[in-house]
Amino acid sequence: MTASPWGLDNLPYGVFSRTGGETPRVGVRYGDHVLDLAGALHDEVFATGSLNAFMARGSAAWRDTRAVIRNKLATDPAAVEPHLIPLDRVRLHLPIEVGDYVDFYCSLEHASNLGRMFRPDEEPLKPNWRHLPVGYHGRSGTVVVSGTPIVRPSGQRGAGVFGPSAKLDIEAELGFVVGGPSPLGGRAGRFEDHVFGVTLVNDWSARDIQAWEYVPLGPFLGKSFATSISPWITPLEALASARVPGRAQDPEPLDYLRRAGQWGLDLALEVRLNGEVVSRPPYREMYWTPDQMLAxxxxxGASLRVGDLYASGTVSGPEAGQRGSFIELTWNGTEPIKLSDGSVRTFLEDGDTVTITATAPGPDGNVIALGEVSGTVNPAR
Amino acid sequence: MTASPWGLDNLPYGVFSRTGGETPRVGVRYGDHVLDLAGALHDEVFATGSLNAFMARGSAAWRDTRAVIRNKLATDPAAVEPHLIPLDRVRLHLPIEVGDYVDFYCSLEHASNLGRMFRPDEEPLKPNWRHLPVGYHGRSGTVVVSGTPIVRPSGQRGAGVFGPSAKLDIEAELGFVVGGPSPLGGRAGRFEDHVFGVTLVNDWSARDIQAWEYVPLGPFLGKSFATSISPWITPLEALASARVPGRAQDPEPLDYLRRAGQWGLDLALEVRLNGEVVSRPPYREMYWTPDQMLAxxxxxGASLRVGDLYASGTVSGPEAGQRGSFIELTWNGTEPIKLSDGSVRTFLEDGDTVTITATAPGPDGNVIALGEVSGTVNPAR
Structure with a gap:
C-alpha cells in the first residue's frame, strides 16, 4: 500500500473549528483527520485561533513539537485517537495572522512573458531582474483562506473607463510563512530559523486594472482585493526530500544573496479550472530561491514579524503547459484555452473555480501533498 | 493670552507610559500634560497599548468620548487633575497597531518633479496620474514612532553595486488612521466614519536603492527600512476649521472619486534639518484629497481593518521652498541646500535630525498643532 500523502512525513499545521461553533484552534492534518493539538499535547498555545503564538516559540520548538507529534501518532495511537477529528466535521480557517505580505517575481519565464505583453517595445526583463529578486508589498488584510469566494473586483481599466474587471486572472505561487522575527536595523539569519513553513498561494489579479494603474509605483488595486492561501502550512522539515540546489544564476549574485543550504524546492504544482488541469508549473525551475528572497x-534593515508572509510570484516553467497564470496560458487572451467540454477560456468567468495543488517528494519514494488553495469567482457587486 | 496649540480644541490621542516601567496606556495631550484616560474616564479600553480597541468602538464613540473629555477638562479641573501627567515624565509609544500601510502619491508637483528626475525622457506624469490617486502598499511592520533612530539602509544601488545608501532622503507626508473597518467585497462609506484622525509621517527613502529596484513593481527596500509617525493622532473633529474644498481637478474624476464634504485640509507643514527650517509644504495644494484616496x-472590494494607515505621499507645493523631500529641494543633489552654519546638504548625513511639524487653523482664530515626527540618522551597520 502506498503511504498516504498526508501521513507521518507530512503533518501540516492549520486552524480548525468543529462544526457547531467551537472557537478555532490549532491542529495538524493526519490522513483524513485533524489532530487537536491543545488536547493531544496539553498545551494552551494551540488553543488559539492562529499559529502565531506557537510559531513565536522559535525553530527549536518547531522541531521538537513535530518530533513529539510524530512519536505520539506512531507509537501511541490509542492515546491520540480521542483527539483525531474527521476532516468532514471541521471548518478550516486562515491559519496565521498575517503581518506583512510581500510578493516576489522569481520566475524568469513569468517575468519575461509579462514583460513581452505589458511592454512589447522593450527588453522583456528590466535591467535589475537578474541582480535581485524583485518584490513589492501586497495587502495583508485581504489574505483569505482557501474556499473564500472571490468577488470580481471593479475599478478603472483605462482613462474614464470603470467597471468589473474583464481580465480576472490567477497567479499560482508558493508562500513562505515567517515564524522567527528579526530586529529593525538588523538582518535575517538562517532561512530555517525564520521560515516556519510553506503554503500554496493564489494571487488573484485583475489584469486590466493592473495594467492601467501600475506605473510608476507598482500593482495596487489589481491585486489587493484578495489573495488566497491554503489552510495547511507545511513545515520546512516535511520538505527535506524536496530540497534541490536551485536554478543556475548568471550573473553570480552579490554576497548577501549567495545561496546556502539548497532551498530550491522540487514541488510539482497543478492548476485546475473547474476540475480540469490547465497547467503544471514546476517550482524547481524558479530563478530566485526563498533563502535569497528572505536575505x-x-x-x-527591515524587520521580520511572526506571521509575515512572502510569496514567490507566479510559478511558470519554460514550457507552455507550465505557466501559472491565464494571461500567460492564453497570451493575454489572444490564444484561448480549450476545455474538455468544448468551451474556451481566456480569463475567468463568474462561477469558475480555480484550485491549485502541489506535491513534493517524501523521504521514502512517497509523496507529500501540500494543502490545496481553491476559490470560486462571484459576480461583481 | 493666545490659546495653546494643545488646548481644548486639539486633544490628540496617544499611547504613553510613565517613566519607570508602567505598561503603555492611552492618553490625550492637553497643554504640556497627558491625560490618563483609563483613570479619568474609568474605562479599561484605554488601559491597553494601542488606540485600536478604542477606535473599534466606531465613530459615534469617538465623538462622544471627545465631548466627555472636553467637558471634564473645561468644567471639572479638580477631578481630572490627578490624571494629568507632565509630558516630561512619560515615554510616548507607537499609538496604533498598524494593519496595512498604503502610501499614495497625491501631490501634482511632487509626482511631476520625480518624473522629471527619474524619467527625464518622458512626460513627467504618467497617463493615469490625473485619473486616480496612485498608491502602493508599504511595510506596516517598520512603522515606528517619532524619535526612533533611523539606521541608514544598505542595499543594491545598481548592477553589482552594494553598500550604504548615499541618497538617504525624507518624504514629509500626512497620514490617515483608519478606525472604522469595511467588509471584504464591499466599499468604504463616509470618510468620517472610517478615518479616526491624522498623523504626520516621514516616509524615509533611499533614492539610490529605489531608483534601481522600482521597475516594474514599485518601491520596496528603498522605503521598507522605516516609516516614522507622530506619537499623537489628531482626531478629525479637531481639524474642522482646516477643511477646504481641495484643489481643482481636471479631468473631472469618475463618480466613485467625487469629493464629498470638503476634505481638503489647510495644514501648514514645516520641515527642519537639525533645527533649521528647510521647507514649508502646504497641504492644501494636494491634488487628491483623503476622501478620494479612501474611496x-x-x-x-478590498477591506479596511482598524489600524490601517494610509499616507498622502510627499507634500510638495508649487514653490521651490515648499518641497517635501530633499531630492526635490536639491534637484537630485545637483543644487545643494545652504544651511545657516555655512555647511551644505544634498541628501542626509549620519547624525542629521529631521523634524516635521504642522499646524492647522482652530475654531477661534487660534492654531492647532499636530504632533511632530522626528528622527535621527544612525550610521549603516
Whole structure:
C-alpha cells in the first residue's frame, strides 16, 4: 500500500473549528483527520485561533513539537485517537495572522512573458531582474483562506473607463510563512530559523486594472482585493526530500544573496479550472530561491514579524503547459484555452473555480501533498 | 493670552507610559500634560497599548468620548487633575497597531518633479496620474514612532553595486488612521466614519536603492527600512476649521472619486534639518484629497481593518521652498541646500535630525498643532 500523502512525513499545521461553533484552534492534518493539538499535547498555545503564538516559540520548538507529534501518532495511537477529528466535521480557517505580505517575481519565464505583453517595445526583463529578486508589498488584510469566494473586483481599466474587471486572472505561487522575527536595523539569519513553513498561494489579479494603474509605483488595486492561501502550512522539515540546489544564476549574485543550504524546492504544482488541469508549473525551475528572497527582504534593515508572509510570484516553467497564470496560458487572451467540454477560456468567468495543488517528494519514494488553495469567482457587486 | 496649540480644541490621542516601567496606556495631550484616560474616564479600553480597541468602538464613540473629555477638562479641573501627567515624565509609544500601510502619491508637483528626475525622457506624469490617486502598499511592520533612530539602509544601488545608501532622503507626508473597518467585497462609506484622525509621517527613502529596484513593481527596500509617525493622532473633529474644498481637478474624476464634504485640509507643514527650517509644504495644494484616496483604496472590494494607515505621499507645493523631500529641494543633489552654519546638504548625513511639524487653523482664530515626527540618522551597520 502506498503511504498516504498526508501521513507521518507530512503533518501540516492549520486552524480548525468543529462544526457547531467551537472557537478555532490549532491542529495538524493526519490522513483524513485533524489532530487537536491543545488536547493531544496539553498545551494552551494551540488553543488559539492562529499559529502565531506557537510559531513565536522559535525553530527549536518547531522541531521538537513535530518530533513529539510524530512519536505520539506512531507509537501511541490509542492515546491520540480521542483527539483525531474527521476532516468532514471541521471548518478550516486562515491559519496565521498575517503581518506583512510581500510578493516576489522569481520566475524568469513569468517575468519575461509579462514583460513581452505589458511592454512589447522593450527588453522583456528590466535591467535589475537578474541582480535581485524583485518584490513589492501586497495587502495583508485581504489574505483569505482557501474556499473564500472571490468577488470580481471593479475599478478603472483605462482613462474614464470603470467597471468589473474583464481580465480576472490567477497567479499560482508558493508562500513562505515567517515564524522567527528579526530586529529593525538588523538582518535575517538562517532561512530555517525564520521560515516556519510553506503554503500554496493564489494571487488573484485583475489584469486590466493592473495594467492601467501600475506605473510608476507598482500593482495596487489589481491585486489587493484578495489573495488566497491554503489552510495547511507545511513545515520546512516535511520538505527535506524536496530540497534541490536551485536554478543556475548568471550573473553570480552579490554576497548577501549567495545561496546556502539548497532551498530550491522540487514541488510539482497543478492548476485546475473547474476540475480540469490547465497547467503544471514546476517550482524547481524558479530563478530566485526563498533563502535569497528572505536575505533580500531584510538586507536594508527591515524587520521580520511572526506571521509575515512572502510569496514567490507566479510559478511558470519554460514550457507552455507550465505557466501559472491565464494571461500567460492564453497570451493575454489572444490564444484561448480549450476545455474538455468544448468551451474556451481566456480569463475567468463568474462561477469558475480555480484550485491549485502541489506535491513534493517524501523521504521514502512517497509523496507529500501540500494543502490545496481553491476559490470560486462571484459576480461583481 | 493666545490659546495653546494643545488646548481644548486639539486633544490628540496617544499611547504613553510613565517613566519607570508602567505598561503603555492611552492618553490625550492637553497643554504640556497627558491625560490618563483609563483613570479619568474609568474605562479599561484605554488601559491597553494601542488606540485600536478604542477606535473599534466606531465613530459615534469617538465623538462622544471627545465631548466627555472636553467637558471634564473645561468644567471639572479638580477631578481630572490627578490624571494629568507632565509630558516630561512619560515615554510616548507607537499609538496604533498598524494593519496595512498604503502610501499614495497625491501631490501634482511632487509626482511631476520625480518624473522629471527619474524619467527625464518622458512626460513627467504618467497617463493615469490625473485619473486616480496612485498608491502602493508599504511595510506596516517598520512603522515606528517619532524619535526612533533611523539606521541608514544598505542595499543594491545598481548592477553589482552594494553598500550604504548615499541618497538617504525624507518624504514629509500626512497620514490617515483608519478606525472604522469595511467588509471584504464591499466599499468604504463616509470618510468620517472610517478615518479616526491624522498623523504626520516621514516616509524615509533611499533614492539610490529605489531608483534601481522600482521597475516594474514599485518601491520596496528603498522605503521598507522605516516609516516614522507622530506619537499623537489628531482626531478629525479637531481639524474642522482646516477643511477646504481641495484643489481643482481636471479631468473631472469618475463618480466613485467625487469629493464629498470638503476634505481638503489647510495644514501648514514645516520641515527642519537639525533645527533649521528647510521647507514649508502646504497641504492644501494636494491634488487628491483623503476622501478620494479612501474611496479608491476600497473600490475593488478590498477591506479596511482598524489600524490601517494610509499616507498622502510627499507634500510638495508649487514653490521651490515648499518641497517635501530633499531630492526635490536639491534637484537630485545637483543644487545643494545652504544651511545657516555655512555647511551644505544634498541628501542626509549620519547624525542629521529631521523634524516635521504642522499646524492647522482652530475654531477661534487660534492654531492647532499636530504632533511632530522626528528622527535621527544612525550610521549603516
Amino acid at each position: 533580500h527582504m531584510t538586507v536594508n | 479608491h483604496m476600497t473600490v475593488n
